[in-house]
Amino acid sequence: MAFSPCKGLTRKSVKVLVVGNGGREHALVWKLLQSEQIEQVVCVPGNGGTANMENCRNFPLAVDDFEGISKLAQEHGVTLVVVGPEVPLAKGITNYLMQQGLMVFGPTKAAAQIEASKAWAKALMLEAGIPTARAAVFTEAGAAKSYVKAQGTPIVVKADGLAAGKGVTVAETVAAAQAAIDAIFQGQFGSAGKFVVIEEYLTGQEVSVLALSDGLTIRPLLPAQDHKRIGEGDTGENTGGMGAYAPTPIATPALMERIQKEVLEKAIAALTAKGIDYRGVLYAGLMITPEGDFKVLEFNCRFGDPETQVILPLLATPLEELLLACVQQRLGQMPPIAWKSGVAATVVAASGGYPGEYEQGKVITGIEQAVAQGATVFHAGTKFNQQQLVTNGGRVLNVTGVGENFHSSIAQAYAGIQCINFEGMYYRRDIGHRV
Ligand code: AMP
Ligand code: GLY
Numbered sequence: 006m007a008f009s010p011c012k013g014l015t016r017k018s019v020k021v022l023v024v025g026n027g028g029r030e031h032a033l034v035w036k037l038l039q040s041e042q043i044e045q046v047v048c049v050p051g052n053g054g055t056a057n058m059e060n061c062r063n064f065p066l067a068v069d070d071f072e073g074i075s076k077l078a079q080e081h082g083v084t085l086v087v088v089g090p091e092v093p094l095a096k097g098i099t100n101y102l103m104q105q106g107l108m109v110f111g112p113t114k115a116a117a118q119i120e121a122s123k124a125w126a127k128a129l130m131l132e133a134g135i136p137t138a139r140a141a142v143f144t145e146a147g148a149a150k151s152y153v154k155a156q157g158t159p160i161v162v163k164a165d166g167l168a169a170g171k172g173v174t175v176a177e178t179v180a181a182a183q184a185a186i187d188a189i190f191q192g193q194f195g196s197a198g199k200f201v202v203i204e205e206y207l208t209g210q211e212v213s214v215l216a217l218s219d220g221l222t223i224r225p226l227l228p229a230q231d232h233k234r235i236g237e238g239d240t241g242e243n244t245g246g247m248g249a250y251a252p253t254p255i256a257t258p259a260l261m262e263r264i265q266k267e268v269l270e271k272a273i274a275a276l277t278a279k280g281i282d283y284r285g286v287l288y289a290g291l292m293i294t295p296e297g298d299f300k301v302l303e304f305n306c307r308f309g310d311p312e313t314q315v316i317l318p319l320l321a322t323p324l325e326e327l328l329l330a331c332v333q334q335r336l337g338q339m340p341p342i343a344w345k346s347g348v349a350a351t352v353v354a355a356s357g358g359y360p361g362e363y364e365q366g367k368v369i370t371g372i373e374q375a376v377a378q379g380a381t382v383f384h385a386g387t388k389f390n391q392q393q394l395v396t397n398g399g400r401v402l403n404v405t406g407v408g409e410n411f412h413s414s415i416a417q418a419y420a421g422i423q424c425i426n427f428e429g430m431y432y433r434r435d436i437g438h439r440v
Contacts, residue, residue, distance in 0.1 A: 017041065017042065017043070017044045018042060018044060018084075019040075019042045019043050019044060019084045019085070019325055020043075020044050020045045020046070020047065020081055020082060020083045020084055021037055021043060021045075021046050021047070021083060021084065021085050021086070021087060021325065022046070022047045022048075022049065022074070022077065022078045022081065022083045022085070022086045022087070023037070023046055023047070023048050023049070023051075023055075023086075023087050023089065024049050024068050024074065024086065024087070024088045024089055024090070024093060024098070025048075025049075025068060025088070025089025025090045026048075026050050026051055026052045026055075026068075026385075027052070027089060027090070027310050027385045027386075027400070028310055028311055028313075028314050028351075028353075028383040028384065028385035028400065028402075028403040029089050029308050029309070029310035029311070029313040029314065030048065030051070030052070030055065030089040031052060031054040031055055031383040031384050031385070031403075032313045032314045032317045032318075032383050032403075033087060033089065033308070033313065033317070033324070034046050034048060034051075034054075034055050034058060034061055035058070035317070035381075035383065036317040036318075036320065036324045037087075037324055037325055038058060038059075038060055038061065040323040040324065040325055041323075042323065042325060042326075043060070043325060044060070045060050045061070045062070045081070046058075046060065046061045046062075047061075047062055047064060047077060047078075047081050047083060048061055048062065048063045048064070049063075049064050049066045049068065049070075049073075049074055049077065050063060050064065050065045050066060050067070050068070051063030051064075052384045052385065052386070052387050052388060052397070053384045053387030053388045053389050053394050053395075053397070054382070054383060054384025054387060055384070056388075056389055057389075064077055068090055068092060068093045068098075069092065069093050069096050069098070071093075071096075071097075071098055071101040071102065074086070074098070074102070075101065075102055075105045075107065078102070078105075078107050079105070079107075083107070084108065084329075085108045085109070085110060085325065085328060085329060085332065086102055086107055086108065086109045086110065086111075087109075087110045087111070087328060088109065088110065088111035088285075088307070089307060089308060089310075090307065091117065091120050091121065091167060091305065091306055091307050092167060094111050094112060094114070094117040094120075094121075094285075094306050094307060095114065095117045095118075095120070095121035095167060095306075096114065097113070097114035098111070099111050099112060099113045099114070099117075099285075100113050100114050108329070108332045108333075109332065110284070110285055110328040110329075110331060110332055111284075111285045111286075111306070111307065112281075112283050112284060112285040112306050113281070113282075115279075115281050116276065116281045116282075116283045116284075116285070116306065117306040119272075119276075119283075119287070119304045119305075119306050120167070120303070120304055120305045120306040120307070121166055121167055121306070122165055122166060122200075123163050123164075123165050123166075123200075123202045123303065124142045124165050124200045124202055126303065126304050127140050127142065127202060129272070129275050129276070129279075130272075130301060132275055132278075133271040133272060133274065133275035134271060135267065135268050135271050135272060135275075135301055136267065136268075136298070136299060136300045136301065137300050137301045137302075138161070138204045138205045138206075138207050138292075138300055138302065139204070139205040140202050140203060140204040140205065141202075141203050142165075142200055142201070142202050142203075143186075143200065143201045143203065144199070144200055144201075145190065146186050146187060146190045146201075149162075149186045149190075149201050149203060150182075150183050150186055152203055153176075153179055153182040153183060153186070153203060154179055156203070156205075157179075158176055158177055158178055158179055158181075158182060158206075159175060159176060159177050159206040160176050160182050160203060160204070160205070160206055161173065161174070161175050161176070161203070161204040161205070161206050162174045162176055162182050162185040162186055162189070162201060162202075162203055162204075163201065163202040163203070163204060164189045164193075164194040164200075164201065165199060165200035165201065165202060166194065166195075166199070168194040169245070170233075170243060170244065170245050170360075171194070171243065171360070172189070172194050173243060175206065182203075186201055186203075189201050207292040207294065207300055207302070208292075208294070208295065209292045209293045209294040209295055210230070210255050210292070210293045210439060211230065211231065211233070211290060211291065211292055211293075211302070212228050212229070212230055212253055212255060212256050212290075212291045212293055212299075213228065213229045213230065213231050213249075213288060213289075213290055213291075213309050213312045214226075214228050214256065214261075214264055214268070214269070214288070214289045214291060215229070215286050215287075215288045215308060215309055215312060215313075215316065216269050216286065216287050216288070216289070217285075217286060217327055217328075217331050217336060217342075218269075218273055218283050218284060218285065218286070218287050218331060218336070219284055219330060219331040219332075219333075219334045219335065219336035219337070220273070220277070220282035220283050220284050220334055221273075221334060221336070221337060222336040222337035223265075223269045223270060223272075223273050223287065223336075224336060224341075224342055225261060225264070225265060225269065226316050226320070226342070227251045227252040227316050227319060227344060228251065228252055228253050228255075228256035228261060229249050229250065229251035229252070229253060229309065229312040229315055229316055230249060230250055230251070230253040230255070230437075230439070231246040231248075231249045231309065231311065231312055232246065232247045232248045232249065232433060232436055233246055233247070234247070235247060235355075235359070235360060235433075236433070237433050237434060237435045237438075238435065238438070242360050242361070243360070244355075244359065244360045244399075244400070245310060245311075245360075245399070245400055246309070246310060246311045246312070246353065246400075247311075247352075247353045247355065247400075247432070247433045247436070248311065248350070248351055248352045248353055248432075248433055248436030248437070249309075249311045249312050249314065249315045249350070249351055249436075250315055250348060250349065250350035250351070250411060250414065250415065250436070250437050250440070251312065251315040251316050251319065251348070251349055252319075252348065253440075254440070255293055255439075256293070260293070260297070260299070263299070264289065264291065264299065268289050268291070268299075268301060269287065269289065272287060272289075272304070273287070282334075284331050284332055284334070285306060285307070285331065286305075286306070286307055286308050287304060287305075287306070288304065288305035288306070288307065288308070288309050288312075289301055289303075289304055290302045290303040290304070290305065310385075311351050311353055311400075311403050314349075314351045314383045314403045314405055315349040315350060315351050315405065316349070318345075318349045318381065318405060318407050319344050319345045319347065319348075319349050319407070320342070320343075320344060320345075321343035321344055321345050322339075322340075322342050322343045326339070327339065327342065346409075347407055347408055347409050347410070347414070348407070348408060348409075348410055348411045348413075348414045349405060349406070349407045349414055350405065350406050350411065350414040350415040350417075350418045350436060350437060351383070351403045351404065351405040351406075351418060351436075352403070352404050352415075352418045352419060352422050352432050352433065352436050353385075353400050353401075353402070353403055353432060353433075354400075354401050354402040354403075354404060354422055354425060354427075354430050354431070354432045355399055355400050355401060355430070355431050355432065356386070356396055356398070356399055356400075356401055356427075356429055356430075356431070357428075357429025357430065357431050358429070359399035359400065359431070360399060363399055363429070364396075364428075364429065365386070365395070365396050365397055365398070366390065366395050366396060366397075367395060367396045367427040367428040367429060368393055368394070368395055368427060368428075369387060369394045369395060369396060369401070369402070369425065369426070369427045370425070370426050370427070371424040371425040371426050372394070372402075372424075372425060374424035374425075375404055375420075375421035375422065375424040375425050376421070377424075378417065378420045378421050378424060379406070379417050379420075379421070380404050380405060380406055380417055380418060380420065380421025380422075381404075381405045381406075381407070382402055382403070382404050382405070382421065382425075383402070383403040383405060384401075384402055384403075385398060385400045385401055385402060385403060386398015386399060386400055386401045387401060387402065395427075396427055401427065401430070402422075402425065404418050404419075404421040404422040404425065405418055405421075406418035406419075406420075406421065411437060411440045415436060415437050418436070419434075
């Protein structure tokens with residue numbers, strides 16, 4: 006089925022400003038620029054990948070420089086601002102830019118609490134009757150530690166606020182849980198340390214369901230599976246995500262239907278009841294239990310990274326049409342989201358030492374060869390230094406394969422990553438090991 010451009014959009018008439026500098030943002034820019042309707046993308050601050058694309062320009066502003074971003078958007082006459090990361094959303098970038106008359110894809114500050122406060126999200130889930138892990142919230146260490154002792158281990162200790170994916174400890178022993186509680190209340194996560202959420206430990210497989218919401222209608226994208234731990238076999242520290250694939254077969258159509266009714270629609274109804282009009286991505290991180298049931302581990306208020314890098318290559322509906330439909334609250338009038346057949350898989354190449362300390366500025370080679378193998382390479386922590394592409398972050402590249410099935414897509418991703426090199430490069434060799 007062909008898609009007619011939505012009202013007011015004509016060929017090459019749309020300019021988009023994308024906020025962020027990760028693999029997710031490179032994938033968003035890449036997808037947007039495939040559309041006939043997109044004239045130009047402006048990226049703040051962007052990375053080495055977005056620096057190199059035709060019709061895309063990077064501007065070195067901070068993601069929370071709302072005034073600067075607003076001016077840039079006005080100067081370029083952008084139609085739509087798309088916000089990638091959670092930090093500017095939690096700080097209210099959407100509220101600010103909307104006040105300046107701009108259209109923004111991404112929830113408001115009040116709505117972003119669904120990610121920015123785990124205690125707030127937990128209360129919302131309880132109010133809405135959304136299945137989630139049993140939890141208790143504490144404001145001081147003593148009571149939290151007594152609770153842990155009474156509950157036993159394993160148990161999960163979470164800092165309340167944004168902590169760049171590092172605020173969660175799955176504690177195997179009471180001592181480890183207590184150390185995590187101390188670290189949080191001693192301020193290791195800054196203002197994220199005002200509350201501690203202590204949660205029942207769940208086992209099973211994690212699935213990321215990213216959904217588009219216009220505040221009235223919510224529609225899921227293809228379910229993806231991330232690999233959060235640094236080590237093979239899902240061991241070691243949590244990271245932002247080391248690889249992903251979509252669609253994941255564990256989220257069967259029947260399960261997706263239940264997630265739609267029991268999670269996504271309930272969340273939107275509960276938000277609406279609070280007077281929150283949620284327009285953007287609602288990302289539910291779910292644990293699928295061994296019995297095939299599910300519980301929500303967390304909500305995020307944005308596209309997942311690296312999930313976006315495997316969802317967007319399969320999207321057939323023009324992305325900007327969906328994003329604008331969310332902002333203009335007409336998602337319910339859109340035809341069903343169309344997908345290409347097949348599977349996409351991505352493997353993250355990280356700097357040695359990540360998620361701990363790592364060095365930057367290492368020269369990156371082999372991307373052209375990876376692309377010649379058929380892989381798509383989304384940049385994350387990269388930049389140009391005197392015309393040389395160098396590392397500039399923990400997660401550096403996302404090497405993505407698209408194929409008829411999981412095996413062909415993952416083979417393409419690994420064939421691609423084997424062409425790439427930088428000093429200290431690390432990647433997991435077992436992405437998709439559960440398939
Ligand atoms: P969160 O930021 O809340 O998603 O937590 C980060 C990661 O910690 C999740 O992706 C899981 O791998 C793990 N995790 C969080 N909550 C739990 C839980 N209740 N049981 C087991 N693992 C969890
Ligand atoms: N991949 C996990 C996240 O985006 O939070």
